[in-house]
Every structure is written in C-alpha cells, then in structure tokens.
Amino acid sequence: MNTKLGxxxxxxxxxxxxxxxxxxxxxxxxxxxxxxxxxxxxxxxENETTEINIELEKSFIDVPxxxxxxxxxxxxxxxxxxxxxxxxxxxxxxxxxxxxxEVLEYSPGIxxxxxxxxxxxxxxYRMGTGSPVLLLIDGIPVLAGDTGDIKWDVIPITEIExxxxxxxxxxxxxxxAAIGGVINVITRSASEKPETNLRISGGFYSKPIYKEWxxxxxxxxxxxxxxxxxxxxxxxxxxLTSGRKYSQGYHQNxxxxxxxxFCKIKYSFSPGNHWTLFTNWATEDHGxxxxxxxxxxxxxxxxxxxxxxxxxxxxxxxSKYYRLINRNLAFNIKSYLYRTxxxxxxxxxxxxxxxxxxxxxxxxxxxxxxxHVITTGLESIFDxxxxxxxxxxxxxxxxxxxxxxxxxxxxxxxxxxGFRYDYKKIDSLKSENQLSPKLGLTYNPNNSITFRINTGRxxxxxxxxxxxxxxxxxxxxxxxNPDIRSESSxxxxxxxxxxxxxxxxxxxxxxxxxxxxxxxxxxxRKGSVRFENLTRARIKGIEINxxxxxxxxxxxxxNYTYIKGEELTGGINEPLAYRPEHILNISGDFLYKQMxxxxxxxxxxxxxxxxxxxxxxxxxxYLVDAWIGIELKNYVLQWKANNLLQYYYTKIERNxxxxxxFTLTINRKF
Numbered sequence: 001m002n003t004k005l006g007x008x009x010x011x012x013x014x015x016x017x018x019x020x021x022x023x024x025x026x027x028x029x030x031x032x033x034x035x036x037x038x039x040x041x042x043x044x045x046e047n048e049t050t051e052i053n054i055e056l057e058k059s060f061i062d063v064p065x066x067x068x069x070x071x072x073x074x075x076x077x078x079x080x081x082x083x084x085x086x087x088x089x090x091x092x093x094x095x096x097x098x099x100x101x102e103v104l105e106y107s108p109g110i111x112x113x114x115x116x117x118x119x120x121x122x123x124x125y126r127m128g129t130g131s132p133v134l135l136l137i138d139g140i141p142v143l144a145g146d147t148g149d150i151k152w153d154v155i156p157i158t159e160i161e162x163x164x165x166x167x168x169x170x171x172x173x174x175x176x177a178a179i180g181g182v183i184n185v186i187t188r189s190a191s192e193k194p195e196t197n198l199r200i201s202g203g204f205y206s207k208p209i210y211k212e213w214x215x216x217x218x219x220x221x222x223x224x225x226x227x228x229x230x231x232x233x234x235x236x237x238x239x240l241t242s243g244r245k246y247s248q249g250y251h252q253n254x255x256x257x258x259x260x261x262f263c264k265i266k267y268s269f270s271p272g273n274h275w276t277l278f279t280n281w282a283t284e285d286h287g288x289x290x291x292x293x294x295x296x297x298x299x300x301x302x303x304x305x306x307x308x309x310x311x312x313x314x315x316x317x318x319s320k321y322y323r324l325i326n327r328n329l330a331f332n333i334k335s336y337l338y339r340t341x342x343x344x345x346x347x348x349x350x351x352x353x354x355x356x357x358x359x360x361x362x363x364x365x366x367x368x369x370x371x372h373v374i375t376t377g378l379e380s381i382f383d384x385x386x387x388x389x390x391x392x393x394x395x396x397x398x399x400x401x402x403x404x405x406x407x408x409x410x411x412x413x414x415x416x417x418g419f420r421y422d423y424k425k426i427d428s429l430k431s432e433n434q435l436s437p438k439l440g441l442t443y444n445p446n447n448s449i450t451f452r453i454n455t456g457r458x459x460x461x462x463x464x465x466x467x468x469x470x471x472x473x474x475x476x477x478x479x480x481n482p483d484i485r486s487e488s489s490x491x492x493x494x495x496x497x498x499x500x501x502x503x504x505x506x507x508x509x510x511x512x513x514x515x516x517x518x519x520x521x522x523x524x525r526k527g528s529v530r531f532e533n534l535t536r537a538r539i540k541g542i543e544i545n546x547x548x549x550x551x552x553x554x555x556x557x558x559n560y561t562y563i564k565g566e567e568l569t570g571g572i573n574e575p576l577a578y579r580p581e582h583i584l585n586i587s588g589d590f591l592y593k594q595m596x597x598x599x600x601x602x603x604x605x606x607x608x609x610x611x612x613x614x615x616x617x618x619x620x621x622y623l624v625d626a627w628i629g630i631e632l633k634n635y636v637l638q639w640k641a642n643n644l645l646q647y648y649y650t651k652i653e654r655n656x657x658x659x660x661x662f663t664l665t666i667n668r669k670f
Contacts, residue, residue, distance in 0.1 A: 081440025
C-alpha cells in the first residue's frame with residue numbers, strides 16, 4: 001500500500017511483485033466476490049524472495065475491489081470519497097444486450113432517454129447533443145468534438161472487463177463534460193494462451209397487441225455476430241475483435257446496420273514499464289424516427305418522413321505509456337485522436353458534420369511517505385469541426401492543469417482535496433477560465449463499513465452544436481445561440497457503504513446539486529428550438545443500493561433512487577423536464593448446476609414535464625425482463641425476454657419505447 005508496486009495473479013492465484021526495495025510493507029489483496037484482506041508488517045530483505053500465502057474469504061455477492069476512475073489511479077473501493085457503481089463482465093453477459101446503454105439502465109440512479117444517459121437526473125433530454133456525463137474507454141475520453149455526445153456503438157461490449165460509474169461532478173479531475181459524472185469502460189487483457197471467442201445472437205419483436213398499430217405483417221428480426229481473438233507472444237499482448245449488428249427495428253424507420261472493430265496491443269518492456277495502443281472503429285446506417293404519425297399509429301412516421309436515414313462513422317486511435325520510476329513515483333502519458341462524422345438525409349434537408357478531437361495528457365502519481373498520495377497532470381484538447389449543420393468551420397481548445405492530494409490523517413480517516421484549472425475557448429465564443437475544486441473525507445473504522453462525505457464543483461462549456469446549430473429537421477427549426485455560456489454546479493453528497501456479512505452488501509447516499517446557467521433545449525411557441533441558459537436549477541435526492549445472497553445459488557439486487565429536479569428561474573419552482581422522480585430496479589438470480597434463471601422488474605415514475613409537446617399524455621413505466629443461461633462445456637446458451645409483459649410507454653413525447661422482444665445467444669470459446 002502507498003506505493004505504485006503491485007501485481008495481478010494468474011488463474012491459479014500465483015503472483016510476483018518484482019523490484020521491491022528492502023523495507024517493511026503493507027499488502028492489500030482483493031478480488032471480486034471475495035472480501036478484501038490487508039496484511040501488515042511484511043518485511044522484504046534485499047536479494048531475498050519473500051513468500052506470502054493469502055486466503056480470501058468467499059463472499060456470495062459481487063463486492064468491488066479496486067477502482068481506477070475516481071482518482072485517476074488504482075484505489076481501494078473502501079477508500080473512495082464518492083459514489084461509484086461497478087458493472088462487471090458477468091453482469092453484462094447475463095443481460096445479453098448488444099449495446100452498453102441497455103446494460104446501464106439496470107444500474108442505480110441511471111436513466112437513458114433517447115440514447116442519452118442521465119446519472120441522478122443530471123441531463124434530461126438534450127436532443128442528441130451535450131452529454132453531461134464523460135465517457136472513457138480505458139481512461140481515454142470518447143466524446144464527439146461537435147455534438148459532445150456518446151456514440152454507444154463504438155464501445156466493444158463483448159470485450160469489457162468492467163465499467164466504473166462515478167456519480168456527481170467530476171470536473172476537478174476530468175474538466176468539462178464530467179458535470180454529471182464519469183463512465184470508464186475498462187476492456188479485458190489478452191489471454192495467456194491463444195483464445196478465440198464467437199458470439200452469435202438473434203431474435204425478433206412481438207407484434208403489437210392492437211391491430212391498428214400493426215405496420216408489418218411479419219415479425220421484425222434482428223441479429224448480431226461478434227468474433228474475437230487474443231494471445232500473448234513474449235512481452236506482447238494482442239486483442240482483436242470485430243462484429244456486426246443488424247435490426248429491422250420495431251417501428252418504421254427503425255432499422256440499423258452497425259459494424260465495429262476494436263484492437264488493443266500492449267507491450268511490456270519490464271515490470272512497471274509498458275505501452276498500450278487502442279483502435280476503435282465503428283460505422284452505422286440507421287433510420288430516423290422523430291415523432292409518430294398519430295397516436296393510433298405510434299409505430300409509423302408521417303408519410304413525408306418515410307425513408308429518412310443517418311450514416312455515421314467513428315474512429316478512435318489512442319496511445320498510453322506507463323512508467324514506474326521507483327516505488328513512490330510513476331507517470332502516464334496519453335495521446336488520442338477521435339474522429340466522427342455523420343450525414344442526415346431527411347425529406348426537408350441534407351446535412352453533414354465532420355469533427356476531429358485531438359487530446360494529450362501527462363500525469364504523475366507520487367507517494368510521499370505513508371501519508372500522502374499526490375496526483376497531478378496537464379491536459380490539452382483541440383477540436384476541429386466542419387459542418388453545414390453548425391454553420392461551417394469551427395475550432396475549440398481546452399488547456400488544463402490538475403492536482404489532487406489524498407491525505408491519510410490516521411488509520412481510519414482519509415482526506416481528499418484538489419482542484420483543476422481549465423482554459424476553454426471556441427472560436428467566436430467568449431473564452432472562459434474555470435477553477436473546479438473538490439474535497440472529500442472517508443471514515444473506515446473496519447473492513448465492513450465506510451462513511452463518506454464530499455463536495456465538488458462541476459462545469460460544462462457549451463458545445464459547437466449548442467451554440468451554432470442552424471437547420472430545419474423534419475419540420476423542427478433549430479436556432480443558434482452565440483450568447484450561450486458555460487453551466488456550472490456545486491455537488492454535495494454524504495453516504496455509507498457497508499458489508500454486514502458475506503451475504504449482504506449495501507450503499508446509501510444523499511445528494512444535492514445546485515446549478516447555475518443550466519443548459520436546456522427550449523422550444524418557443526412557434527416550435528423553434530435553441531439551447532439556452534436557465535438562471536438556476538437544483539437536483540437533490542437519495543439513492544439506495546443493496547445485494548442480498550442468503551445462499552450461494554440465489555441473489556437479490558435492489559436499487560432505488562429518488563430525484564427531485566427543480567427549475568428555480570424567476571423564483572418559480574417548476575420540475576425539470578424529462579426527469580422521473582422515482583427509479584426502482586429489483587433483480588433476482590437463481591443458479592442450479594450449470595443453469596442460471598433470473599428476472600428484473602423496473603419502475604420509472606411518470607415524467608412530469610415534457611418540452612416539445614407539453615400536453616401529451618405521460619404514464620409511469622413498469623417493465624419485466626427475464627433470462628435463462630446454460631453452460632455446456634465450451635458453449636454458453638442464453639435466452640432473454642425484454643419487456644415481457646408488452647408494456648407500452650414513452651420517455652420522449654411521440655416516441656414509443658421498445659416493445660417486447662426475444663433474444664437467443666450462443667457463445668463459443670475455442
């Protein structure tokens with residue numbers, strides 16, 4: 001502990017930590033589904049091998065061990081001063097989906113609206129632009145330079161080891177776009193021996209219950225194929241995966257065709273000295289569904305919108321070099337290029353956009369004695385955009401410095417303090433200087449319970465799309481707003497994480513977020529829309545998350561979030577649009593020999609306020625999903641039913657959410 005020295009064990013539990021200087025150390029061992037253990041007073045003698053045998057206590061639930069996103073370095077889950085949710089590869093495989101956003105909807109405090117992620121109500125619906133949540137893939141930012149949104153199809157879902165979701169303002173380390181939180185997708189390492197995996201999935205949508213809704217006489221089908229290969233050759237690790245996802249869609253203009261490629265190469269020069277290269281590529285053609293034809297034909301579009309489509313391309317190339325200089329000092333250098341483009345072909349317009357985001361970052365981690373862990377770094381981002389949708393050529397720059405100190409006050413208390421300074425500028429917009437401090441305190445009296453309290457400032461500089469969009473799309477007029485300013489926030493949270501026994505784990509958090517110049521898409525009486533700053537807004541609530549496993553063959557997961565979002569502009573308290581007050585998920589899994597059976601119930605309360613069509617009827621959401629999985633030697637068969645009870649609802653006005661569908665998946669390992 002308190003050094004950068006460490007190692008991962010092999011499948012048999014063997015591990016070696018090389019180049020450990022003589023001295024006395026504390027070792028912490030952790031593994032998912034086992035309780036963490038700390039061993040103090042380990043003496044290392046020069047030129048001698050110290051042998052340690054560790055026996056971890058089994059836990060029947062998935063207990064997180066280490067997290068790398070909260071402080072931009074490896075850190076014990078029990079030391080975190082912020083709320084973090086971990087989605088494991090096992091959970092992703094069980095839910096049997098083709099996109100990560102479909103998995104995250106089962107996580108505490110998360111709601112997806114129109115493909116846009118909300119963590120504790122931080123974003124609402126911004127018409128496909130301006131994510132309040134920063135997406136990382138292996139620590140590399142992946143947000144489009146023009147629209148600032150998340151392209152879910154660029155994420156290699158079959159190669160995910162785990163996903164870390166950081167809740168609350170993350171600008172003190174990550175800058176703009178992290179005002180609502182951070183999602184870090186961590187991909188798996190290459191296998192020790194050559195390994196090939198094949199995943200084939202297919203299914204169909206049910207026909208609507210109401211005959212007048214039927215727009216196709218046959219069931220609409222979908223399928224996906226993913227294949228990956230990994231191996232280790234000496235000091236080189238190699239992982240390559242590719243896939244195709246195709247769907248006819250459950251509504252008119254709902255078809256899509258996606259192709260993706262992911263490559264990860266890691267070369268280890270020596271222990272604590274390695275270089276990694278990532279490449280993500282994805283392309284997609286999909287139909288455009290903005291609003292239904294009429295309430296009695298919710299699966300069809302107006303006649304003039306039939307055949308509208310969008311084509312998009314994404315390419316991400318990233319490099320990371322890590323060097324452990326000595327047991328107390330390490331540095332990390334990251335460089336990346338994220339290139340995105342899209343073309344919209346609509347009945348009343350054809351528009352395109354092409355953006356390049358170039359980023360560089362250097363980070364140092366310094367362990368000072370046994371009481372301080374200092375993280376500091378410099379980051380630069382340069383955006384180049386050419387788009388007739390956003391008024392031609394634009395550029396943007398972001399230069400930043402950050403520093404954080406984790407201070408061990410005594411064996412039970414840890415204080416985390418830091419700040420980030422950002423200089424942000426988009427060509428004709430006014431430049432801004434932003435200072436984002438943070439402060440957090442954890443109290444960990446034993447290995448079973450941790451109390452935390454934290455506060456931090458967040459900000460999000462307006463995007464090129466929000467300031468300069470000027471177009472007509474399917475009858476809606478989008479207007480520019482060159483006077484738009486950055487939104488900012490102060491985030492406050494207190495919480496408690498506890499592991500009462502190997503059978504029960506839980507987390508409770510109270511949160512309060514105050515916003516200034518909150519950016520929202522606002523339509524006027526004529527139906528024209530532009531992005532504007534609200535003077536004040538507030539989002540507060542409570543989040544409860546628990547896992548209960550009374551037996552090793554039966555697990556129950558429960559999470560509930562209460563969100564109160566208010567617009568405070570002009571002294572009038574009104575609900576923020578597109579935000580439910582209550583989100584509830586209850587899941588159960590039953591394991592019998594090689595078969596796992598499970599189900600999930602999801603409740604989302606009625607959205608109180610729409611913006612485009614405020615008088616449209618709104619209903620709460622009641623969803624039931626069910627799944628079965630069977631392992632047969634090198635095969636895994638999975639069946640899943642989404643929206644099993646065929647419940648009809650909308651999250652965006654005049655857009656019917658996915659109807660009941662069934663999926664069968666075969667996984668084969670060679």
